[in-house]
Amino acid sequence: MNSQINKKQTYAWERLIQTEPLVTPVIDIIEDFFFYVIKVYMPGVSKENIYIKLEDNTLTVFGKVDLNSVEDEKFILREKNYGHYFRQFNLSDKIDTTGIEAKVENGILSIVLPKHDKFKPKVISIN
Numbered sequence: 001m002n003s004q005i006n007k008k009q010t011y012a013w014e015r016l017i018q019t020e021p022l023v024t025p026v027i028d029i030i031e032d033f034f035f036y037v038i039k040v041y042m043p044g045v046s047k048e049n050i051y052i053k054l055e056d057n058t059l060t061v062f063g064k065v066d067l068n069s070v071e072d073e074k075f076i077l078r079e080k081n082y083g084h085y086f087r088q089f090n091l092s093d094k095i096d097t098t099g100i101e102a103k104v105e106n107g108i109l110s111i112v113l114p115k116h117d118k119f120k121p122k123v124i125s126i127n
Contacts, residue, residue: 013051013062021083025063033121036095036113042085043107050109052102059089059100061109094119 028039038059042050045063053060063085091097091113099114 013064016064016084017062017086022086023081023083025061025085025087027087035115038089038111038113040085040087040109040111041107042104042109045085045104045107047104050104052111054091054097054100057091057093057095057097059091059111061085061087061089061111063109 026041030037030039040061040063042063045065049064051060051062051064053062065082065084094115096114096116101112103110
């Protein structure tokens with residue numbers, strides 16, 4: 001993964017998971033010949049407020065939402081659930097965890113999970 005999270009940041013979001021309301025984000029999982037992509041939908045969450053952790057083949061995704069701005073609003077109708085986004089994925093042994101990459105664009109976090117070479121299809125050339 002491209003960004004490193006220091007211990008202070010890690011503890012901060014792990015404490016929020018235990019004390020604040022959580023929302024399970026909607027996801028899509030896409031498979032290609034060479035990789036999987038997990039798309040996590042977290043509208044309103046900036047790159048700086050997304051934390052990704054990989055530990056013991058468990059991928060944890062957390063998106064911090066500014067809940068204070070939501071509480072100050074007077075809703076006439078409120079269909080969206082509010083809280084911090086939290087989701088965990090148990091990764092298969094097919095995933096090469098050393099090559100995981102992530103990017104966020106327009107509220108969609110895309111996590112690319114490359115497959116180990118032995119699980120990629122073999123292309124056979126024709127002579």
